[in-house]
Amino acid sequence: MDSLTPKLPATFVQFANQLPFAVFVFQSPINELSLDSKLIYKNQLADALVDEKTQMDHPPTLQDLFPTIKEDGFFRQILSSLQEGKSSRIVINGGTISNRQLDSKKIFSLQTSDLSSNQFSFLLEDITDEVESSQNTDKMLHFTGLQNSRLQNFAYIVSHNMRQHSTNFKSLVSLLEENPTDEEKKSIMHMLHTSADKLNETIIHLNDIVSIGQMLNKPVEVCCLEGEVQKTLNILSGFIESRNIQVFLEIEKNLKLTIIPVYLESILLNLISNAVKYVRLKTGAFLRVTAKKIENQVTLTVEDNGLGINLEKHGEKIFGMFKTFHKNEDARGIGLFITKSQVEVLGGTITVQSTEGKGSVFTVLLPDSSEDSFSI
Secondary structure, three states: OHHHHHHOOHHHHHHHHHOOEEEEEEEOOHHHOOOOOEEEEEOHHHHOOOOHHHOOOOOOOHHHHOOOOOOOOHHHHHHHHHHOOOOEEEEEEOOEEOOEEOOOOOEEEEEEEEEEOOEEEEEEEEOHHHHHHHHHHHHHHHHHHHHHHHHHHHHHHHHHHHHHHHHHHHHHHHHHOOOOOHHHHHHHHHHHHHHHHHHHHHHHHHHHHHHHHHHHHOOOEEEEHHHHHHHHHHHOHHHHHHOOOEEEEEEOOOOEEEEOHHHHHHHHHHHHHHHHHOOOOOOOOEEEEEEEEEOOEEEEEEEEOOOOOOHHHHHHHOOOOOOOOOOOOOOOOOHHHHHHHHHHHOOOEEEEEEEOOOEEEEEEEEEOEOHHHHOO
8 A cells, every 4th residue: 555655645645644633545536436445545543543354455445444334324424525526524423443443432523525536535533622622611601601690699689688688677676776665675576586587598598509509529429310219208208198199100220320419319309399398188199200311311300280380470480589489388489499500500401391270290301420511
């Protein structure tokens, strides 16, 4: 093959050997290119990819070099681009070249272009760093948006809620300074205690928002989803039994997630406890938790036949802060907001389907390994 090298322009050969990718040149009329095209030149980096078994009596063909991907439209795309006289760029995730397995964690770009009327080149380039850099930029923008959203909510609490508490305290202190009667003083002190409790609750909310970002430095663990769901049900067992709720689990066997455990616990507890709290006691209440994995994504659903939510009225604010939809003295209006924030930090999404008086279905989509999704 070396004797054929001079057929290529000297500047091209010199340029190709300096680049960090492989160059293959095949000889055949472009408009009649077939899978029998013969290799007439390859540089040293290309040579490293060709298995010794491929060194046959005849120059290797395209089929020899790409045996495992010849049936998926790969060649059709190459032939089409060359027949049209256009350059083509095809991205390969791992794969095999001449029976040699490429690193499955790497991403390659196969670039085709014509050099002359009867020759064209293949340039195989490792573009893993380029793709990862682009993905990291997208992640950075995504998380910047999430952080900005949390900061806005933090600012809202500080500027709005804290100001209300401050104004209320001032008003109550002013009343105390007006020499109230013992009965009035007792009433004012009761209101001060109530205001103090509300202020403490607001501070807890602020801490919850701050902790969402702080948890990112916690180590991830492999968690069995069925086991984690069962732990949550055990925590809520008293409510479940007292309200006669039937529980159905439809979780794929041995389904595991690589995730921050405290996030998974929080997501499950918020969704399942909501289903338990807002049951319709006069009907046969049920709770159904399903989970399955498709490719690299886990779908988790929590379904109930409880009170439900009027999505036409509340749909846009269902995951907002301090939004409550039923008269429940324990409702803080912060649980679904935190759940959505945690799901998004893990690289997932959460949606809801609900009908007032019939029940709700919350669907969470999570990557089976969240580590790469939130690490920047």
